[in-house]
Amino acid sequence: MSPQVHQAKQAFGARLREIRKDANLSGRALAAATGLHVSKISRIEHANQSPSEDDIRRWCRACRVEDQALELIATLRGIEGMWLEWKRQLRGGLKRMQETFDRHHQRANVVRSYESIVVPGILQTAGYCEAVLRIAADFYGTDGDISAAVEARMNRQRFLYQSERRFLFVVEAWALRTIFGGVDVMLGQLDRLLAVATLPRVSLGVIPPGTVRRMWPGEGFFLFDDDLAVIETTSAEIKVTQPQEIRLFAEAFRRLQDEAVHGPEARALITETMRDLTEARHAWPTMMGDADGHG
Missing domain, CATH: 3.30.870.10 (Endonuclease Chain A)
Incomplete structure (x- = not known):
């Protein structure tokens, strides 16, 4: 993976982590609310795994920022295709x-x-x-x-x-x-x-x-x-x-x-x-x- 793509993935994971923290949710609480495994949440936040678009929607719903879902999905698509x-x-x-x-x-x-x-x-x-x-x-x-x-x-x-x-x-x-x-x-x-x-x-x-x-x-x-x-x-x-x-x-x-x-x-x-x-x-x-x- 190129350094530019890795940096973009890291920034994206950090943004998702900030959204979770702003919602006062722990990794385990977010896992319970979304159905995602807690280890997957950790891998996404540390840029070791890419989320799916459905993962993003559930993440935003659980954190009560559904208005950010479309922009986050656009960012994800950009990283994958950039x-x-x-x-x-x-x-x-x-x-x-x-x-x-x-x-x-x-x-x-x-x-x-x-x-x-x-x-x-x-x-x-x-x-x-x-x-x-x-x-x-x-x-x-x-x-x-x-x-x-x-x-x-x-x-x-x-x-x-x-x-x-x-x-x-x-x-x-x-x-x-x-x-x-x-x-x-x-x-x-x-x-x-x-x-x-x-x-x-x-x-x-x-x-x-x-x-x-x-x-x-x-x-x-x-x-x-x-x-x-x-x-x-x-x-x-x-x-x-x-x-x-x-x-x-x-x-x-x-x-x-x-x-x-x-x-x-x-x-x-x-x-x-x-x-x-x-x-x-x-x-x-x-x-x-x-x-x-x-x-």
């Missing part, structure tokens, strides 16, 4: 992973995305996407269905133009300067961002370099409405559904969005990055030729 190992997901292939992520976009009315290092997947060009996925395939040792995975990710862009779905993006300025696939690929990607930024239902914010931070840069995440947060780490994809945690991600996004520039200022930063990359390529042709894979 940590999906990349290796296990990748067994289905890169293409299948892309199509699975599409379902989140399909259901959402508002999609918020923050990225600190890469361009959000739905905004990527085919060349940029291929470069990123090749790194993933090599690192995780998955089957090389790169072309099919790229096509699936490109198909996701249809959501940018469909119905009244809104997209709010925030990226760090250095994500625009982190080179994937070479300079020509990056110039094409940045040009794509300039075009996307003009779409009527898309907001693109860029946090400039040198910004005095009021919110720390962190891992990239997606928020689908106020129902689901998806965070990608090196070893896993974390899915969060617990309302209190969703509110934290929403507040983090709001603060990051406040630090970003939008509209003409964002486009100016992108254009400046394109100019710098072009000038650097002309200044160091051999180095940049190697970076492009032509050396």
